Amino acid sequence: MGKKVALISGITGQDGSYLAEQLLEKGYEVHGIIRRNSSDSTGNLAILETGYHNPLKKVNLHYGDVTDSNNVDKLMRKIQPDEVYNLAAQSHVRISFDIPEYTANVDALGTLRFLESIVKNDLVKKTKFYQASTSELYGEVQEIPQTEKTPFYPRSPYAVAKMYSYWIVVNYREAYGVFACNGILFNHESFRRGLSFITKKVVNLAVKIKKGKMDKMFLGNLYSKRDWGYAPEYTEAMWEILQHDQPEDFVIATGETHTIKELVEEVFVNLGDSVRWEGEGLEEKGILNSNGQVVVEIDPHYFRPTEVNLLIGDATKAKEVLGWEAKTRFKDLVKIMVSDELKSMQ
Ligand code: NAP
Ligand code: G4F
Numbered sequence: 001m002g003k004k005v006a007l008i009s010g011i012t013g014q015d016g017s018y019l020a021e022q023l024l025e026k027g028y029e030v031h032g033i034i035r036r037n038s039s040d041s042t043g044n045l046a047i048l049e050t051g052y053h054n055p056l057k058k059v060n061l062h063y064g065d066v067t068d069s070n071n072v073d074k075l076m077r078k079i080q081p082d083e084v085y086n087l088a089a090q091s092h093v094r095i096s097f098d099i100p101e102y103t104a105n106v107d108a109l110g111t112l113r114f115l116e117s118i119v120k121n122d123l124v125k126k127t128k129f130y131q132a133s134t135s136e137l138y139g140e141v142q143e144i145p146q147t148e149k150t151p152f153y154p155r156s157p158y159a160v161a162k163m164y165s166y167w168i169v170v171n172y173r174e175a176y177g178v179f180a181c182n183g184i185l186f187n188h189e190s191f192r193r194g195l196s197f198i199t200k201k202v203v204n205l206a207v208k209i210k211k212g213k214m215d216k217m218f219l220g221n222l223y224s225k226r227d228w229g230y231a232p233e234y235t236e237a238m239w240e241i242l243q244h245d246q247p248e249d250f251v252i253a254t255g256e257t258h259t260i261k262e263l264v265e266e267v268f269v270n271l272g273d274s275v276r277w278e279g280e281g282l283e284e285k286g287i288l289n290s291n292g293q294v295v296v297e298i299d300p301h302y303f304r305p306t307e308v309n310l311l312i313g314d315a316t317k318a319k320e321v322l323g324w325e326a327k328t329r330f331k332d333l334v335k336i337m338v339s340d341e342l343k344s345m346q
Contacts, residue, residue, distance in 0.1 A: 003029045007079050009066055009110070010087030011059070014192040015132070017044035019085055019235040020059055024048070026239070031079050033064040033088065044192045066110030076117040076127075083242050085130045086114055089162075092196060093136060094220075094304050096158035107161035108168075115172040115180065124178055128242045131169045133182035134162050135227070135253070135311045145314040148184065148251050155306040170249070179247045183238050186253035186313040189333060190231040191340035198260060199228060203337045206267045207345060209295050216295050220302025222264075222284065225257040225310045230328035230336065240322045253313020254326040261286075264296060266331060270338040 006023050010016040011032025023030050032050075035041070042050065051057030062079075064071045066088045076084075089107045090096060096103040111131055118127050138146045139155035154160045172178040193200035198219075205217040229252075237252045258266075261277065264286055268275045274289045275296070286296030318324040328336065 003027060004082045005029045005031065005079060006083045006085065007031045007033070007075065007081035008085045008087060009033045009064075009114075010089060010132070011061070012041045012044055013087060013091070014044065014190060014194065014231055015188075015235050015238075016085075016087045017048075017192060018190070018232045019087070019238060020045065020048060022232070022235055022239065024058055029060075030058070031060045031062060031075075031081065033066070033075065034061045035065055036063050066113060067105050069113045069116075072110075072113040073117045073120070076114070076123065077121055080123070081127055083128045083130065084114055084118075085132075085238060086111055087132045089132065090158070092194075093156045093158045093308075094302065096156050096161070097305055100157035103157050104161045104164075107158060108164035111165035112168050115168060115178060118178055119172065119176050124176055127179075128247070129169070129178060129180040130238050130242050131165055131180065131182050132238075133166045133169075133184045133249070134159070135184060135186040135251075135313060136308060137163055137166060137184065138311065139308050141308075141310055144310065145253075145255065145312040146251065147314045148249055148317055155308050156304065159308075166249075173247050179242075181241050181244075181247045182249040183241050184249060184251045184313075185234050185237070186227040186229060186251070186311055188229045188231040188234040189337065191337060191344065192231065198226075199263065199333075199337060202260075202264055202267050203334075203341045206264075206271060206295070207338070207341045209293075210271045210273065211345065215293070216297055218297050218299035218302070219260065219264075220299065221304070221307055222260045222298070223309070224307055225259050225312070227253045227255070227257045227312045228263075228330055228333055229254045229326045230333050233326055233328060237318060237322070237324045240324050244322060248321070250318045250322065250324075251313050251315050252318055252324065252326075253315045254329055255312065255314060256330055257310065257312040258330050263334070266334045267338060268295075270335055
């Protein structure tokens with residue numbers, strides 16, 4: 001039997017880059033869709049040998065965009081993948097309030113374009129489909145912790161768009177028999193996380209503050225809680241979901257939740273310091289115990305019109321059915337991220 005062929009949309013992102021590495025290690029022929037950008041977006045793929053339409057390279061990159069149905073369809077027909085991992089998204093929740101229509105086009109209709117291409121091109125028996133669903137679907141949570149059975153209550157244009165994708169995956173599975181699965185992944189982080197997400201932002205800026213390169217950081221809501229795991233373990237779960245003998249949906253999470261304040265505190269502990277908090281509301285400040293320096297202030301720009309206050313996942317089904325379990329917990333995740341950030345700034 002020849003090599004299995006995988007197509008990853010969103011290959012330049014945090015998850016796409018880890019997944020590409022893992023699939024190569026498993027012996028896959030890996031293809032990725034990459035947008036034409038004015039500045040280079042391939043930093044996360046730096047350790048991989050990549051090339052455009054070049055079968056001699058490890059990863060074949062194809063220019064494309066999931067808002068372009070012709071492009072998606074053309075790539076699907078050309079590559080004839082055994083597995084599609086649809087990770088492409090406008091993935092920033094707050095920014096989805098600024099660009100809701102674009103977010104819907106990418107995060108909702110992008111998924112439909114792949115599924116339609118599978119059905120239209122008679123790929124139903126060949127191609128398995130993974131959809132990057134999200135714990136943001138739970139939004140104003142209806143149950144604690146959240147499982148595959150917890151009702152959704154999305155709280156942002158991002159989450160509403162992802163809700164369309166979740167259901168269109170279920171529908172194409174039931175209507176046409178597509179092997180299509182939702183991974184309902186809770187927040188997962190790493191050195192490769194985009195700089196505007198909270199874990200990477202706090203780690204990156206805290207390191208700069210401790211090195212004397214800047215004075216303070218501005219954050220939004222310090223009180224929301226997230227279930228943060230380590231990204232490479234989560235991309236491994238994506239693969240395991242598609243190897244299961246039937247298409248199903250799975251929650252992937254650590255089962256532990258922490259506030260943004262606890263994140264800030266843990267990051268500074270890993271940098272040999274500690275933070276105390278003074279003031280309330282917009283006047284709340286984080287202060288370094290070592291020297292009294294104000295290192296955190298609040299900027300309401302980072303508030304969301306509607307917030308997701310608490311996420312904590314129950315990944316029992318993934319453990320029982322797939323044998324998947326989160327290994328890296330909050331404290332170890334912060335340790336890894338601070339250590340990788342320090343190395344990158346040496
Ligand atoms: P990310 O780092 O923001 O990566 C998003 C990827 O999508 C990038 O490669 C980006 O390309 C690409 N993309 C954006 N718009 C596109 C378009 N119109 N056409 C083609 N590609 C496009 O996200 P991530 O953290 O790796 O997450 C991967 C997926 O999982 C996303 O769908 C996200 O919504 C979902 N998810 C993430 C988490 C998490 O905690 N990380 C949790 C649950 C679900 P550029 O590099 O050109 O921008
Ligand atoms: O890091 P965040 O921007 O991640 P968020 O909104 O939880 O979304 C991420 O995880 C989802 C899975 O649950 C993915 F689907 C999604 O694509 C993305 O990867 O914000 C986390 C929390 C929020 O409550 C936010 O209000 O941190 C709070 N926060 C406080 N200050 C901040 C900031 N978030 C950001 N990005 N920047 C701040 O300065």
